[in-house]
Amino acid sequence: MKRLLSHPSLVIGLSATLVFLVVGIVSLIWTPYPIEQIDIPRRFLAPSAAHWLGTDNLGRDMMSLVMAGTWTSFLVAAVAVAIGVGVGVPLGLAAAAWGGPVEWLVLRLTDFVFAFPAVIVAILITTLLGPSAINAIVAIGVFNIPVFARVARGGALGVATLDFVAAGRLAGLGNALIAWRHLLPNIMSLIIVQGTIQMSLGILAEAGLSYIGLGTQPPETSLGLMLRDAQGVFLIHPWLTLVPGISIVLIVIALNIAGDGLRDAIDPRLRQGNPNVLA
């Protein structure tokens, strides 16, 4: 714990992330105003005591929208990371433990998904399934799978040649048990670091998809959707774009700083530069 706290970037990043996360969670039980409450006479208000961040083009409270939007961002990104970890890590471990045709297959599959730019994959999926927050999660999750598969395989390959793994094999453990007992615990730190980075990418991807109209749909809200709603009046009411925009920037920076800090703190080996993490 002490070792963790000695990394200032980790502390700053984690606490900033935590603040946003708490704001998002609070929105589930309380927002200053209901987010679907449209009140035309009070639209375009400047920040005031009643509306901390002002009101938008439909008279909705910006503070409430940012809170709810932050939650949407975290939720979408976290579930998408879970999909990536849940499918990608077993694939990567299998590739490292079995090798041969299994490894070849996993690598070709990840190459295949990597061959499409992530956002294109996301647009493809949301076009096929229709725009919604759930489809955005699926889309972002799918592009997380090869990332985690590669990180897991790369990390596991380094561990697989070590003596204690060989000892495990001599003791009669099969590939699956080797992967589960020896490889996985040793690559957990890699997965956590990569997870943090993918979280921030997921938040950006969700904002991007919602911005082009393929993610979250009204009356639900997300930071990307707020940007989209505000861009038409950007020249008249720039504030409405700045609020969600700066929120996205801060959340992503917080997560990235936290991710960098975690990498330094958890695994000193990585300071020598592990290509699998940097990739």
Place this chain on the structure above:
Amino acid sequence: MDKTLKAFGLALALTTAIAGAAMAQPTEVRIGVALEPPALDPTAGAAEAIDIVVYQNVFEGLVRIDQNGAVQPGLAESWTISEDGLTYTFKLHDGVTFHDGTTFDAEDVKFTFDRILSEDSVNAHREFYEPITSISVIDPLTIELKLDRQIGRFLFDLGRGDAVIVAPESADNNANEPIGTGPFAFVQWDKGSRVVLEAYGPYWGEPVHLTKASYVFIGDTATMTNALLAGDIDGTNNFSTEALAVFEGNPQFNVLVGTTEGETILSTNNKREPFDNLKVRQAMAHALDRQAIIDGTTNGYGVPIGAPFAPHNPYYVDLTGTYPYDPDAARALLAEAGYPDGFSATLKLPPVGYARTSGQIIASQFAAVGIKLQLINVEWAQWLEDVYANKDFDLTIISHVEPFDIGNYANPDYYFGYDNPDFQALITTLNGTTDEAKRKELAIEAQTILANDAVNGYLFELAQTGVWNAKLTGMWQNSPIEGLVLRDIHWTE
């Protein structure tokens, strides 16, 4: 650093040169429009976007509608109407050619109307021309139309985009390569980007000022704003009101606010449960706060309507008080109709600003009385297919932009499925009446029936809010018919 500066300087010099070149030839115009037409044949589609590009530019009818909504001679230089009002004889202009070089004569007129009236007609408004019983070619420049009953607005109907004259040689390709007799010939259509028209040299009428006109499709308000500010386009006939303030007071731009024939309605599928119940529709009418919708959607530029009828029309009667905004009355009516807890429905929204924004406001207003709306954003082609053609919808928001389109409500097969024999009889009488006072009386009665029946949610009349380069003149301020007529547009210094 030096290199960057040099490159920047070079780029600046280049842009200046290009701008200079453009200024030397002020006979081209680039117009931004929000919706790309699905095709370019106005006689085979209901989309306004088609007329915006081709009406009176590429295609012309026997008569044309001017910017005051009056009928002017078009391809017919004159006409006579028989005493009984059933026979129209048109004298056609001589020396008119289609853009492919073929000659225009009475046979083309006959072909056009035979095509509209044929069994497999794809015309969006066959009903306007359905009273025509015979089309006879008297000589190459004279054509006679016989009707089976008097039609009060027949000449106006002949001036609509639905009745423009097409040639048998080219009619089948008009959807992609429109060939008409108008002052502008079609050059190219870069799908998803723009349509280019060029002045047609051998045009029969008064020569137009412009040599070239491009319609650039820009669906997004912010992009349109930037394109206008950067000078990438010279104007747009209908700019989103939310950002209009950017151009008001800017001397480089001219903001033209006028009327349109666009009644924006919350279109309701009258054949579907629970909307087949009058009480439910009345409850919905009571739940709508028009002023909030107008302020939120159009920044106050719309005019509230209580029936599908244009407020600047002389036959208009103000029926906005029929079902005033009253959430309590709405809840009571819902309970009476058997929905004490409200119900859920879907609201399909086409990709136009007024629909997407008012949809959110209406969803919030309906939620207050217990009606839960799920908003579904659809693309334009999908809207035309699912909602308009296949009638697969609960509610949708759309502006009906045709002039005097109250007759749509007399068509039980129209997409919102309103079937009222009394109303149909009334419209038939109205169409057959030529006496002005009597027509007005009937039109008021028709509006009253539609208001009382709350067929659709009547929201507001769209305003036309054009933003143009201040050096351009000749644009229509009002839009009495769907179209963006280039005829009089020209640059001034």
